[in-house]
Amino acid sequence: PQYQFLPYIDKIASAKDFSKYNVLIALDAANKARLGRISPAMDVCPITINIDHHPDNSDFAKINWIDEKVTSTSEQIFNLWKLMDIPLTKEAAICIYVGMLTDTGRWQYSNTTGHSLKVAAELLDLGVEPTEIFEKVYENFSVEAFKLLTAGLSKAVFELGLGFVYTIITQEDLKTTGAxxxxxxxxxxxxxxxxxxNVAMVLKETDKHETKASLRSHPPVNVGDLARAFDGGGHDNAAGFVTNEKSDVVVEKVKRWLTASFS
Amino acid sequence: PQYQFLPYIDKIASAKDFSKYNVLIALDAANKARLGRISPAMDVCPITINIDHHPDNSDFAKINWIDEKVTSTSEQIFNLWKLMDIPLTKEAAICIYVGMLTDTGRWQYSNTTGHSLKVAAELLDLGVEPTEIFEKVYENFSVEAFKLLTAGLSKAVFELGLGFVYTIITQEDLKTTGAxxxxxxxxxxxxxxxxxxNVAMVLKETDKHETKASLRSHPPVNVGDLARAFDGGGHDNAAGFVTNEKSDVVVEKVKRWLTASFS
Structure with a gap:
């Protein structure tokens, strides 16, 4: 909901009949499955283009342009715009800036390069207001979300010997806070x-009796490996999984995995 | 304590006898009083230089270089380095980056300009690791501080009619959390x-029976004005004050000020 401020977001339409389109451009999708409902169109469209920055991209289109060195697919679009020598509008600059900002975690993740900050500088020169963007993207909690966040923080359990902290969000928390x-x-x-x-985990007990885990780590802990042990996936330091097991069972298994890996 | 990682921080020494120095350079100080214990040296040193970016700087030295257009005094130092045509070391780049990062609130405040991001890009090209810096500066809470933060969030009181939220940190909270x-x-x-x-306030009940207020706002609310009403001061959207009044009295007065100003 915080992205409603993006220019032209109201122009986004949902396609139903894919047979009438000649070109399909996939952005920021590592594989065909990520296209979800749209994935059948990949086999139908005469021209398919895949623009992405994920290193594990599966080259699923006819034309594949994968650049692992950029912050985001937004930065690729900027580079493309430059190559095509079309002047950028302020509206486009805002959209590209938001894509780069969020994919770098506010210019903080290791994908933040000198080039990416030079691009950001150029976007600011085109009229992007960083304060306004930050407020809209990051200072936009509902009171309910704030209360849920507080509940999650209050229940945080520190296992300092393992460098591990976790918390569990239950259906009851959603009821109490309205979030x-x-x-x-x-x-x-x-x-x-x-x-x-070194490892932070949030477990969410869904209304389908599943447990969803969000994982973050600092090196040398690789939560991508941890997530894969639960048939999940992700990056080295940001990953996740979904399981039918109860949250307390998951906590015990994760603690065992950490103990086995780092002792 | 999170700045202990800065290169050469162990070389910082404290001067006692100011009469033996010929040059005093004041950095990031809006007026003589901000120099604290060192302010008498301003009258003794033959050459005094004042480098600052605050618009209300009082030109208190013999040579005053005030630049309101930069993010920070660190950015001025970068510009000076460029003018003097001295190659920047990685160590200097780290210090300048941290100064710019923290004074822009992670490239978010309105002082973030295209030029400042170009400077940041150049610093990254010199070997600054943004992820490492972010972790050291911003991901460095003690468990005790985390618990105090959680306590403060849990006690937040929302006065949505006034667009106002506040919380109170007591001596009891410090005891309970150890922070x-x-x-x-x-x-x-x-x-x-x-x-x-529009207005957030944290009240801290000090061990000297004073109440310290930290204030933040979004325009059009000017918490600088609010702070001055309590003999405090600060910027339009970040300000503070200290008073002998009890925290509950302060809350009532602030609510009255907001009601009078915005209704």
């Missing part, structure tokens, strides 16, 4: 911000 | 991150 399960995105990053914590 | 009063810096920013909140 939605999706409004817990920043919680795991906040848990990781504690000194000497 | 120090100084470890509450980020709390007020977190309170402000709630949608439709």
């Amino acid at each position: 939605k399960m999706t409004e817990t995105e920043t919680l795991v990053d906040m848990l990781r911000s504690v000194k000497d914590i | 120090k009063m100084t470890e509450t810096e980020t709390l007020v920013d977190m309170l402000r991150s709630v949608k439709d909140i």
